[in-house]
Amino acid sequence: MGRVKSLCFLAVVLAVLGQSFCSDEDPQCSRDVPVKSRIDCHPQPGASQEKCEARGCIWCSTNMPNAPWCFFPEDSPYGYSLNGNAEKTAKGWRLTLNKLQALSLFGNDISPVVIDVEFQTRDRLRFKIYDPNRQRFEVPLKVESPSVAADDTSYDIEVADDTSHFRIKRKSTGTVLWDASLSDLIFSNQYLQITTTVPSTSVYGFGEHEHLSFKHSMNFATYGMFSRDQSPTPFANLYGVHPFYMCVETDSNAHGVLLLNSNAQDVSLSPNPSLTFRTIGGVLDFYVFLGPTPENVIQQYTEAIGRPHMPAYWSLGFQLSRWGYGSIDVLKKTVDRMHYYDIPYDVQHSDIDYMERRLDFTYDKVNYAGLPEYMQQLKKEGMHYVLILDPFISKDEEPGTYRPYDLGEEMGVWVNNSDGVTPAVGKAWPDGHSVFPDYTNPRTVDWWTQMCLELKDVLDYDGIWIDMNEPSNFDRGQYPGCAVNDVNNPPYIPSISDRALAQKTLCPDSKTYLGEHYNTHSLFGWSQTAPTFHATQKATGKRAFVLSRSTFVGSGKHGGHWLGDNFSQWKDMHLSIIGILEFNLFGIPYIGADICGFNYNTTYELCLRWMQLGSFYPFSRNHNAEKNSEQDPAAFGAEFAKISRETLRIRYSLLPYLYTLFFESHVHGNTVARSLMHEFTSDQKTHEIDTAFLWGPAFMIAPVLQEGARSVDVYFPEAPWFDYYTGNKVPASWLKNYATVDAPLSKIPLFLRGGYILPKQAPATTTTKSRLNPFGLIIALDDQGEASGSLFWDDGDSIDSIEKEIYFLAKYTFSKGHLKTEIVKNGYRGADSLKYNTITILGLRLRPHAVALNGRTVRGDAFSYQTNGKLTLWLSAALTQELNIAIY
Structure with a gap:
């Protein structure tokens, strides 16, 4: 059915979609089946009264936009x-x-x-x-x-x-x-x-x-x-x-x-x-x-x-990419200016232009001469590197010159034509003929693993980004076209783009190990993700990083996702929040969107506001398309870089909290980013909100989403809320209401929810460095003066640290002026050298007279109290020892 706003105004559109233009509703048929209860009896285009009634269904006009005019009778003859x-x-x-x-x-x-x-x-x-x-x-x-x-x-x-x-x-x-x-x-x-x-x-x-x-x-x-x-x-x-x-x-x-x-x-x-x-x-x-x-x-x-995978700690740092650096010199220039401005930055990606003529498992030894050595250099500086791979393999190379194809042909790993024998040949990169690995075939898994291991020997990657795995084909079906049969041309094609199953992909009657592509098409990315996950683990010996464009139910067990080729537009920035919330529902919490947009050229203000929002995506990466203007946060000058740096430093300081949320997601299946509705379900107003979101239950991000805006209308559900920057408690009059919050160009509004304790750590330019820094706690009290939270910590990249219990886990509770720490697990010796150095408490009602740390009174100059109820305590205490604080 047509998706129209006004039946009369868009009469031409409706006619194209197979409906007559404006007509008054027939009251008799609406009594038989109320309009709101209609079930479409002609869901494909081209409905008419004649066709409808031939199906034994009712044809009846209505003024309700998008409602079907052809619908099943109350007693359907089909069931x-x-x-x-x-x-x-x-x-x-x-x-x-x-x-x-x-x-x-x-x-x-x-x-x-x-x-x-x-x-x-x-x-x-x-x-x-x-x-x-x-x-x-x-x-x-x-x-x-x-x-x-x-x-x-x-x-x-x-x-x-x-x-x-x-x-x-x-x-x-x-x-x-x-x-x-x-x-x-x-x-x-x-x-x-x-x-x-x-x-x-x-x-x-x-x-x-x-x-x-x-x-x-x-x-x-x-x-x-x-x-x-x-x-x-x-x-x-x-x-x-x-x-x-x-x-x-x-x-x-x-x-x-x-x-x-x-x-x-x-x-x-x-x-x-x-x-x-x-x-x-x-x-x-x-x-x-x-x-x-x-x-x-x-x-x-x-x-x-399947529970979501546990990401490596470094993969929670900021990441940078673009399609079309074009040369290693431009890549180095970009990295250097990021470092010049001290912008926190953990991961560099390479898109397909690093390859030789866009051939998988190669690199361009002319434009990217020295790439293996440069990757090693960045890794020595504490950074990590991710390479892209596409699923299709060129078959146009000279025999014996392109091992991925030669070995795949020898092992018989391709998706085949309907005969089940000859490989399906489509059109993809490089411009020519390509075949498509069938990842549902165990032989293909072996081939793919081998190729990933051989690539690792040349380019010392830390993660793999798999793209185009819907699978994409630059034509409708493979050569020489799709046969005319019921599989390629079923009697009903769902409401999909172009109403064609083979458009931009393979013919439905192609054969995979599990059966016809008709059944397995949407499993292609899912079937590639798990082998890539295991191959990457085998290649690196570390926790796998896999980022997949195509996903299916259960994909989160082995990989993350980004929201695809978005546009440098304000609406896309807003819609990215919706996508991130939805993928947390889908069990894929490692999710983000291309910061500043992939398609089109961005603008200074849009990109700056998007950097602020993107600093709080679970997966935070700036990426854009070939030939578009540079948009890394160092490309716009000193002021832009400063604002981006300060916002990312907030992210990095809260990475222990974010990492703990991912631990809870991996073990218990929790969401990481969630809507206000998720936490305040009984508040009907939250059901509609998608312009702000939460990390876990406790940290609200309320970004600027409109051009030229210097304030944001933020809805505050019934709970104590504290301004992240000042520690000021939100006025009671703001609760269960929208309040206008200042948001100058240099700032994204952030709020802490009372009743929770968030672990933090002093930030640095990489997580390799920040992981060595002192920890702190932010204790935001509820109206009863209580709060709780936890901290999970391990080496950040071991494959089985959780299964082998080689980790540290602490639970914190604050009640009646006392902070108590329970060491639930103390199995990671790397945590022994780490210390707490600050405790911040928000929402104290009375000025404290004294503070005791593990039973000993601390000096007066070791803590500071502000009239807004914020107490800051400076200390030096071992992370792996119980931390008990009393406030009198």
């Missing part, structure tokens, strides 16, 4: 009914369904179908709808399925015989989380559809898209999901596929739902409120996560799909 009673199984229940009528929307309907319901854990339910007589493609993601049903679940299942409704309820409240009529179910060979109501309009997730708001519009918005090489554009399907959503119910409980399906698909959000899922293959494999808090939902989700 299923329950055959007999539910059958109890060891894991739960089994329902057998029979088709109601012979009528078919797209042909080849399947009957019977089965719903297997598994009570997997107390808070996780699975139900899979499938063909019991024929194996269909299923995503090869391993989700642990216990052999017996869980006891004492937080959910109930209800199947109403009279209405054939399949419902999932929350036991504690009776809220219906999922309500799908089996009479609306469609299950044919190449078209599967199911509709459910949802208990509120606070719906988040689904990806990857450039969503215009974090909270979705439920006004008949449709989003396609099919991985694609596509610069971020509203409503377009982008690089990855994440059919997961979270819904905050009207009573502030939250739940999540995953459709584990990799075929081309779309989802429509309707004001009923309801969701309609459509996919063109596989099975309907749903997982429901009961929460009840948003954080619980993501913990349960990542427990199922």
Whole structure:
């Protein structure tokens, strides 16, 4: 359906999309099926009354923008009914369904179908709808399925015989989380559809898209999901596929739902409120996560799909890149000016221009002569280096001259044509013919690992950035074109760009180790990420850094992501926050956007404000495109460099807190960056906010997102908040309200939430240096004068320090004027030489008369109190010894 704002004004657009122009609504058909409850019976373009009624559906005009004019009747002739009673199984229940009528929307309907319901854990339910007589493609993601049903679940299942409704309820409240009529179910060979109501309009997730708001519009918005090489554009399907959503119910409980399906698909959000899922293959494999808090939902989700990987500490430092340095001289010049201005800076990336003619596993020995030695030099200075690799391999080189192709050909590692034998040949870099490794094939994993090891022998990289792995192809399908068949031209193509499965990629009937590309296309990046993760670990002997453009459910276990080829525009800066929040929901917390924008030339003010925001992305990197102007923070002169330096120094000082958040994400599945709604779910105003965000529960970032603005309207939920810079407590009148906060060009507004303790460390120009510096604590008190927090610390890059318990973990509590430290784990000897040197307490109500450190009174000149309730204590105490402070 068309995504239009005004039915009348955009009549021409609607006509192009297959709808008639303006017409008054027919009240009779709206009584039969209310407009907000309509389910589109002609979701592809070209709807007409004749086509609609030929399908046994209702054609009825409406003035509601985007609402379908062709929709299913209340009693759909396409669905299923329950055959007999539910059958109890060891894991739960089994329902057998029979088709109601012979009528078919797209042909080849399947009957019977089965719903297997598994009570997997107390808070996780699975139900899979499938063909019991024929194996269909299923995503090869391993989700642990216990052999017996869980006891004492937080959910109930209800199947109403009279209405054939399949419902999932929350036991504690009776809220219906999922309500799908089996009479609306469609299950044919190449078209599967199911509709459910949802208990509120606070719906988040689904990806990857450039969503215009974090909270979705439920006004008949449709989003396609099919991985694609596509610069971020509203409503377009982008690089990855994440059919997961979270819904905050009207009573502030939250739940999540995953459709584990990799075929081309779309989802429509309707004001009923309801969701309609459509996919063109596989099975309907749903997982429901009961929460009840948003954080619980993501913990349960990542427990199922895989916990996020633990990033290396250095990868939390600032990173710099661009496509098109062009030569090692320009690269060196850029690095030198960053160092000249003392801008914190840990990682340098090289895009494809470092390669010889853009050939993977090579480097340009003319323009980048001396690159291996320069990489070694930077590493000796405490920096790290990341190289890009593309997934396609040129087949146009002379035999015996290009080992990646020769070895791959020998090992048979390519995606093949529909015959399953001859390699699929597409068009990619360098300009010519390329083949595509099939990363679902174990032989390909061996080949890729070998090539990464050989590259490491030449270029001493620390991490690998994998790009173009949707997979991208600079044509529609491979040579000589896609055959005309039902696989390449299915009866329904979801709401994806160009409405063509082969556009900018391979033909759907291409063959991979796991089956047809029709089924595995959106798994390409996911299947490449894990082998790259393990190859990088093997090559470096350290914790892997893998950054992937294409992602799928579970990708966060082995890599991070950036939001792709964004634009140097103010709106893109705002939308980056939404993307970062969504990928934390998707279990990929190591996420960022290209600071200052990838496409177009940036401006001084935009780039400066973006540097301020980007300093607080979990993955912080400035990167832009070939031939665009330089935009590194040292390129704009001394004042720009100074402001960037000071903002990045705040990031670096809080890296111990950020690193601890990533530890909690890796171990427990927590989010790292989260929305205000995530923490203040009962506050309805937070449900709409996507212009500010949090690190964990305690640190709010409220960036300037408008050109020329020197203030920001910040919403403060009900909690004590403190200005990061001054320690001043936010006035009570600001709570549960928007307040205008000063934001001169040199400053990004930052706030600390009362009730939390944040570890910090003196910053430096690299994490290699800052990790040697003294620690501190920021203690922001709540209204009861209490706070808590923790610190995780290890060597920062060992592969298995957590599994082997070679780490330090402290928990801090402050109550009744006393700070107590519990050393939970003291297994990392590298922490023994580190010390605390400052403790800052915010929100003290009375001036202290004395301060004691581990039972001994400290000198009066060792602490300072300000009238705003801020106490600063200077000390020297071992990090690995219990720290106890009393304030009198």
